[in-house]
Amino acid sequence: MMRLMKRLKSYWLGIAVVLLLTFIQVLGQLYLPTLMSNIVDKGIVQGDKSYIWKTGSFMLLISAGAVLLSVIIVYVASRISMGFGRELRDKIFNQVENFSLQEFNKVGTASLITRTTNDVVQIQNVIYMMLRMMVMAPIMLIGGIIMAVSHDAKLSLIFVVVLPILLLLVIGLGGKAMPMFKNLQKKMDKLNRVIREGLTGIRVIRAFNRNKDELAKFEEANNDYAVTAIGVNRLLALMSPIMMLIMNLTSIAVIWIGSHFISNGSMMVGDLMAFIQYAMQIMMSFMMLSAVFIFIPRAGASAERINEVLEMQAEIIDPATPKNGEKPTRLEFDQVSFRYEGAEKPVIENISFKAQAGETVAIIGSTGSGKSTLINMIPRFYDVETGCVKVDGIDVREMSQAALREKIGLVPQKAVLFTGDIESNMRYGKENATEEEIWEALEIAQAKNFVERGSKGLQARVEQGGNNFSGGQKQRLAIARALIRKPDIYIFDDSFSALDFKTDAELRKRLKPETEDAVTLIVAQRITSVVDADQIIVLNEGKIAGIGTHEELKESNEIYQEIMRSQLSEEEIA
Template identity: 55%
Template sequence: MIKILKNLSRYKWMVLFVCVLIFAQTMTDLFLPTLMADIIDKGVVIGDIPYIWKIGGIMLFVSALGAAASILASYYSAKSAMGLGRDLRQKVFNHVERFSLQEFDEIGTASLITRTTNDITQVQQVVIMMLRMVISAPIMLVGGIIMALSMDAKLSLVLIITMPVLIAAILIIFKKGMPLFKKVQTRLDHLNLVLRENLTGIRVIRAFNRENQENARLKKSNKSLTDVSIQVNRVMAFMMPIMMLVMNLTVVAIIWFGGIRIDDGVLQVGDLMAFIQYVMLIMFALVMASMMFVMIPRAAVSANRINEVLEMQPSFFDEGDKEANLEKATIEFKHVNFSYPGAEEPALTDINFKAGPGEITAIIGGTGSGKSTLVHLIPRFYEISSGTIRMNGVDLREATQEEIRSKIGFVPQKAMLFTGTVADNIRYGKRDATQEEIEHAARVAQAEDFIMKMEDRYQAEIEQGGSNLSGGQKQRLAIARALVRKPELYLFDDSFSALDFKTDANLRAALKGETKDATVIMVAQRVSTVIDADRIIVLENGHMVGMGTHQELLATNDVYREIVESQMTEEEIA
């Protein structure tokens, strides 16, 4: 929590101003009971009306000062807390952008969303309370005790009995509540995960009539969160009744013993009334402290979760900032091995090949053979376990990730589009792309035909995730996005799977002219997509079991022949 609060240093002058205002407000609260004692003992009892008006006017002025200080303190504490929340969200987002896919896999997208929204909101709320109460509660407590002692030291002995009871109750509840707040946040993560899967996978759920099962799954997750939330509230529910009971019993005891002391002539009525007010301020300070104890555990859990993200370092960094000559994207894999964290077996083993400009290197193999994994190593989404990957003779670890990725046009297996226009999505590959470049990229990607049929053409709006487009249309826009960049290296990760055979053939023909000076690496499931490649790499269980042209592999490689025979007739093979 302290690490998070250090981010308030940016607002130190605002926080200092809040402290001054809170101090002023607290001092006015402590001064009012003394004025009330005077107005009773020297005005009401004697019947001195002018004195009552005089002291009453002073009380009104002091109250106005306290109210003004309170309003300003509330405004600036909220402003600084909201600023802290904004800065934390920006800091978390910027930090997460540096993560490799390994860190995303480890934390989970749903948990990252919860930490960036709900957890930071929890911290914001507690910061507002802390700025208001952490300063005022101690001053009010100490000041109340001093003033009460000055009124009647013997009567203050009542507090020696009641205050330890109240403090003990607060500490016990604090100890019980802390672990439960951690459970609440964890189960909130899981609820967000289930909700996210249900919303993004609604088509699949409906297609398989799984609404009832998913409803039951959400209900179970929701009930899990509800149960632990009820547990938390049961513990916290004891706090306020205990406080009110102790507070009221304290007041009763003070009135009882205070009445005796008034009879003895030791204490005046006004002083007793002021004493009760100071005791109430002392108790109120403890109530504020208890409220902090309620919120701090939850905020501390949230702060720890935020710190976990901020302290998590990417699994690999750029080893240097020296300029690497990557003008031509010749890719070379030398004895590359890769294992996912925690995996029992490596995903890729002893991968060796070289791909140069003007060449098309295709990767084919069964499901789970490591095709996409191999492609993801080139932009350094993951770091290799051993071996080397070189681009134009330079080890990728010696070049910056930004420099490497600036040379790549990447089309992922699942086409991801963003809200905005068609032109915006294509321009995502090149910020300053002209309209002519956008249209040319769309034409090569075979996207022009359906774009021109849309009402606003290139200005047509794309809904979230491209939900208003078909799978093939999304893939073609994703390909256009890579083409407009005119990179030295194209990575197509099974990017033609949603295309019909005619569109696939037309696209490959158009790509030949567009990518003639670039290196092309494509993952594919269809033999027809890779048949004309200069080099075909066959993967099986993470191992290279063959490399060559279509005819060479057909004659010498059993794995490739099986793939071909499963997709093509004997006449087509011949």
């Protein structure tokens, strides 16, 4: 928690204003019972009306000033807490943007969303509470004790018994709540994950008629969270009634003892009334501290989770002195092996091949053979375990990530579109692209026809994830987005799977002149998508089972022959 609080340094001026104004406000509130005591003892008892009016007016003035200061304090404290929350979300998001896929796998998407939203809100709340109550409470506590002792030192001894009891109560309940809050945040991660899976996979759930199963999963996660939340709140709910009981018992004790002091003439009625108010202020300060301590355990758990993200070191970082390759573009895999964290054996092993500008390299193999993992090595989504990947003769680990990825036009296996319109999605590939360049890319990608048919053209709405487009339309838009960039390396990760054979053939025909000066990598399942490639790499269980042209492999490679037999007729194979 303290590590996060150090980030509040930039708000020192606002915090200083809150401290100063809070101090002035509390001084005014502490002076009010003394003024009331004077009204009773000097005004009412002696029948001095002018004194009553004069002192009462002064009390109203102090009260009005306290209200004004309170409004200013609330405004400044809110600005600080909300501003800090905004900056914290920015820092988390920027940190996450620099994560490799390895870090994403460690934390999990659902947990990252919770940490960026719910956990940050907990920090905002506790900062506001601390600025409002944790500053006010100690001043009111110390000031109240001083003023109570000044009115009657003997009667003040009651606080020697009461205050330690309150302190033990706050520390005991707060300490017990801390691990429960940590557990609660984990349960929220699980609940978010179940909700996210249920919403994103709604089509599959309905297609397999598994609504009841998903509802059962949600109810289990929801009940698990609810039971933990009820347990925590039940514990914290004890604090308020116990403190109210102690406060009321203290008031009874003060009145009972004070009445004896008044009867023997050692205390005046006004002093007893003032003392009771100071006692209430002291007790209220503890109530405020207890409210803060209710928030602190939960905020502490959230701060720990946020710090875990902020302090997580990205495994893929830029070199101190990055290198840049020169044209013509070349791509080389040299004895590359990689395994996922915790995996027993490598996903790809001893992969070696070269590709020059103008060449098309196709990668084919069974599901799980490591095709997508292999191409993830090029833009450094993962770093190789052994060997190296070279672009233009430079190891990609010696290049800056930004410069490396500028050279790459990637069309992922699952076409991803962003909320907005078609034009904004195209400009994701090239920010300053002209309208002519966008239409040209759409035409090559065989997407121009359906975009033109829409009433809004390039301004056609794209819903979240591109859900208002078919799978084939999304793939073609994703291909156009990569084409508009005119990169040095094109990577098509099974990007033609949703296209019919005619569109696929026309698209590959139009792609050829566009990729003459670039290296093109195509990951495919269909033989028809790779027959024209200059090199075809056959992967089997993460290893190269053969490299060659279509004609070479169909004569000599058994695995390639099996793939052909599963997809083509005897006439087509011949």
